[in-house]
Amino acid sequence: MDIQTEFIEIETQGHSDIIDVTPQVHDLLAKSGLKEGQVTVFASGSTAGVTTIEYEPGLLKDIPDALNKIAPEGASYHHDATWGDGNGNAHVRAALIGASFTVPFTSGRLLLGTWQQIVVIDCDNRPRSRRIAVQIMGEL
Numbered sequence: 001m002d003i004q005t006e007f008i009e010i011e012t013q014g015h016s017d018i019i020d021v022t023p024q025v026h027d028l029l030a031k032s033g034l035k036e037g038q039v040t041v042f043a044s045g046s047t048a049g050v051t052t053i054e055y056e057p058g059l060l061k062d063i064p065d066a067l068n069k070i071a072p073e074g075a076s077y078h079h080d081a082t083w084g085d086g087n088g089n090a091h092v093r094a095a096l097i098g099a100s101f102t103v104p105f106t107s108g109r110l111l112l113g114t115w116q117q118i119v120v121i122d123c124d125n126r127p128r129s130r131r132i133a134v135q136i137m138g139e140l
Contacts, residue, residue: 001139004032008132012048012122015073016064016093020055021132022117026110028134035108037138042100044131047090047124049097055117063121067093073125090123097121105138 008024021041029039041050053059070093077088101118104111112118122128 004136006134010130012128014122014124014126016067017122019120020117032136034138038104040102040135042133047094048122049094050101051097052116054115087125093123
């Protein structure tokens with residue numbers, strides 16, 4: 001069993017900005033030379049999450065709209081009272097999304113559905129530079 005850890009650097013706009021990282025994950029898997037195993041994509045930090053969606057214009061609007069209903073910007077959060085940084089909603093959103101997503105691969109190909117992409121959702125209240133860890137575990 002071989003384990004390789006790589007990183008993807010992305011720039012986001014915050015406010016539930018959705019970034020498709022599937023092409024970068026594909027490239028890292030191809031570079032690894034591994035044929036069977038799993039890939040975990042992990043967002044460091046507590047205001048971003050990783051999940052899978054169909055990356056299309058409607059959902060790029062629907063997901064932030066839904067997150068704003070669940071944890072609205074401008075609402076009162078105990079986190080904001082503690083730290084004064086105004087991003088309590090971002091922490092709640094990221095916790096609900098989850099910090100990582102794992103997908104199996106076989107024959108060196110991710111087992112994603114036709115319309116399924118791996119995305120990072122940056123929920124913070126400002127633009128961010130994010131370093132996304134990609135850990136590939138498998139066999140040749």
